[in-house]
Amino acid sequence: MEKANADKYVQLEHVDMTFNTKKGTFNALKGINLNIKEGEFISIIGHSGCGKSTVLNLIAGLLQPSEGLLFCAGREIAGPGPERAVVFQNHSLLPWLTCFENVYLAVERVFSTETKAQLEARTHAAIELVGLSHSSDKRPNEISGGMKQRVGIARALAMEPKVLLLDEPFGALDALTRANLQDELMKIMAKSGCTAVMVTHDVDEAVLLSDRVVMMTNGPSATIGEILEVKLPRPRARLALAEDQEYNHLRSEVLRFLYERHAKKSA
Amino acid sequence: MTNTVNKIMPTAKPFSLSSSRSLNTQAYRFFGWVLPPIFGLFLLVVIWALIAEHTPELPGPIKTWVSAVELFSDPFYDHGINDKGVGWNILASLQRVGLGFGLAALIGIPLGFIIGRFEFVARMTAPVISLLRPVSPLAWLPIGLLVFKAANPAAIWVIFISAVWPMIINTAVGVSKVPQDYMNVAKVLNLSEWKIVTKILFPFVLPYMMTGVRLSIGVAWLVIVAAEMLTGGVGIGFWVWDEWNNLNVEHIIIAIFIVGIVGLLLELMLTQIAKRFSYE
Ligand SMILES: Nc1ncnc2c1ncn2[C@@H]1O[C@H](COP(=O)(O)OP(=O)(O)OP(=O)(O)O)[C@@H](O)[C@H]1O
Ligand SMILES: [Mg+2]
Numbered sequence: 001m002e003k004a005n006a007d008k009y010v011q012l013e014h015v016d017m018t019f020n021t022k023k024g025t026f027n028a029l030k031g032i033n034l035n036i037k038e039g040e041f042i043s044i045i046g047h048s049g050c051g052k053s054t055v056l057n058l059i060a061g062l063l064q065p066s067e068g069l070l071f072c073a074g075r076e077i078a079g080p081g082p083e084r085a086v087v088f089q090n091h092s093l094l095p096w097l098t099c100f101e102n103v104y105l106a107v108e109r110v111f112s113t114e115t116k117a118q119l120e121a122r123t124h125a126a127i128e129l130v131g132l133s134h135s136s137d138k139r140p141n142e143i144s145g146g147m148k149q150r151v152g153i154a155r156a157l158a159m160e161p162k163v164l165l166l167d168e169p170f171g172a173l174d175a176l177t178r179a180n181l182q183d184e185l186m187k188i189m190a191k192s193g194c195t196a197v198m199v200t201h202d203v204d205e206a207v208l209l210s211d212r213v214v215m216m217t218n219g220p221s222a223t224i225g226e227i228l229e230v231k232l233p234r235p236r237a238r239l240a241l242a243e244d245q246e247y248n249h250l251r252s253e254v255l256r257f258l259y260e261r262h263a264k265k266s267a
Numbered sequence: 268m269t270n271t272v273n274k275i276m277p278t279a280k281p282f283s284l285s286s287s288r289s290l291n292t293q294a295y296r297f298f299g300w301v302l303p304p305i306f307g308l309f310l311l312v313v314i315w316a317l318i319a320e321h322t323p324e325l326p327g328p329i330k331t332w333v334s335a336v337e338l339f340s341d342p343f344y345d346h347g348i349n350d351k352g353v354g355w356n357i358l359a360s361l362q363r364v365g366l367g368f369g370l371a372a373l374i375g376i377p378l379g380f381i382i383g384r385f386e387f388v389a390r391m392t393a394p395v396i397s398l399l400r401p402v403s404p405l406a407w408l409p410i411g412l413l414v415f416k417a418a419n420p421a422a423i424w425v426i427f428i429s430a431v432w433p434m435i436i437n438t439a440v441g442v443s444k445v446p447q448d449y450m451n452v453a454k455v456l457n458l459s460e461w462k463i464v465t466k467i468l469f470p471f472v473l474p475y476m477m478t479g480v481r482l483s484i485g486v487a488w489l490v491i492v493a494a495e496m497l498t499g500g501v502g503i504g505f506w507v508w509d510e511w512n513n514l515n516v517e518h519i520i521i522a523i524f525i526v527g528i529v530g531l532l533l534e535l536m537l538t539q540i541a542k543r544f545s546y547e
Contacts, residue, residue, distance in 0.1 A: 060455060061454075062451055062454055062455070079454075080454045080455045080457060081457070082457060084455075085455070086451075086455045088448060088451070088452070090448065092448040092449065092451065092452050094449065094452070094466065094467065094470070096470040096471075097466070105456060105458070105462070105466060106456045109456055109457055109458060109459075109462070159456075
């Protein structure tokens with residue numbers, strides 16, 4: 001049992017992941033070692049199918065590693081917990097509940113000792129944080145893709161998690177909406193100060209948002225190829241950074257990793 | 268002044284446009300949707316009349332119609348246990364179907380949930396269900412008579428056993444189709460089993476369940492006629508048998524129409540209910 005340590009808030013130690021499939025076993029991840037600091041924003045980037053979601057699901061506790069150990073705040077991750085909230089790749093809102101009810105469902109469980117009024121206040125606050133107060137009584141199929149993703153973020157944030165796990169949160173959105181939501185996410189993260197792990201395949205998104213970019217090699221038996229520190233000062237402004245030398249240098253580092261050294265063999 | 272004119276003009280114009288368009292769609296609806304069914308029914312009556320023309324034992328449409336008018340002029344008379352109006356017979360059958368079907372829903376739907384939710388139970392019940400489901404419902408009648416020692420509960424039992432399978436199977440299929448994404452949400456939010464059932468499984472499974480319910484009521488109504496022919500008493504099935512013994516063929520044909528129309532109404536009613544419950 002390791003002590004909770006601010007430098008090792010989330011820890012992955014020699015994590016292997018092997019899936020049992022119909023065609024035998026498939027080794028998705030091999031020897032993943034990663035320490036995430038408290039309050040840090042980490043991006044995981046890699047080609048499609050390399051195992052990014054698997055890493056995230058392991059931290060979320062939705063999957064159990066075949067080998068190795070995962071810790072959060074010094075405790076072994078045995079399953080999902082309210083201190084680790086997930087924003088899913090495809091929003092995963094329940095279509096028969098309104099946005100409010102979707103968020104309320106999460107709040108109700110985490111803060112089960114509070115009164116109904118307090119829970120409702122929390123829900124309203126979370127929805128307001130993502131700027132959706134006017135649509136809180138709409139169903140998911142009545143709002144746009146970007147709004148759905150915001151509700152997904154509100155649902156996760158409303159749980160007041162220590163670690164926010166985001167699986168390609170903006171992957172399905174158009175570039176403009178995505179940029180807006182990235183800016184909002186940066187503001188929200190600065191305010192809440194929680195630790196975040198985000199899966200992405202967008203190089204700009206990774207560099208803009210992260211403190212470190214974790215670059216994964218291609219599967220099978222994918223592992224961490226390289227970790228890039230992003231020491232750009234915060235708050236970061238998208239437009240100013242576009243001409244920033246350091247930013248462009250980091251960006252091309254990631255691109256070089258993805259397209260030169262670990263280029264996806266054309267399938 | 269100009270302001271008010273501007274306000275009125277744009278509403279006035281589309282109004283006249285849309286009214287002529289709606290006239291068009293009304294005509295289209297009439298020719299496209301209403302005429303073909305009427306034509307189909309008309310064809311049925313014509314064929315029936317032609318056949319009746321060449322078969323002296325079979326009454327034609329007009330004769331049957333006259334008989335039906337007479338029959339329905341007093342549907343609720345009561346001349347003792349074996350001679351009741353057609354209305355009583357229909358109500359008696361509906362009551363049996365309602366009871367058997369209600370019991371089937373009460374047991375079949377929760378059972379479907381359990382089977383869909385727990386792999387072990389699914390494996391356990393699979394052989395039993397696949398063995399018993401294809402059995403003709405009427406084969407269960409002697410068992411019912413044996414156990415209940417009375418015709419009425421035996422008929423209800425037959426309805427129950429024929430209506431329960433579609434509900435079990437459709438509910439279970441629905442539960443097993445719940446997307447993994449939703450279950451992951453349940454896990455991440457650490458929802459209680461009760462919340463999982465009420466907030467995720469039930470709303471998702473409802474359309475599947477309603478399909479099962481609709482199939483069930485269809486089967487139940489199909490089976491009641493046959494079951495009542497065998498058990499006797501009051502009921503539309505028995506009525507058919509009785510009229511056969513009286514050689515009143517008009518009434519048999521009327522009974523066929525009654526069974527068809529009531530079945531159709533039951534189906535329509537459940538389709539309406541199903542529509543109300545769907546969340547899309
Ligand atoms: N439950 C599972 N059973 C078997 N194989 C799996 C399972 N989940 C993932 N895999 C395999 O593990 C590998 C990594 O999958 P993962 O979903 O983590 O990729 P990813 O990097 O998130 O891809 P994408 O960018 O397309 O989302 C893939 O080859 C996938 O086929
Ligand atoms: Mg993925």
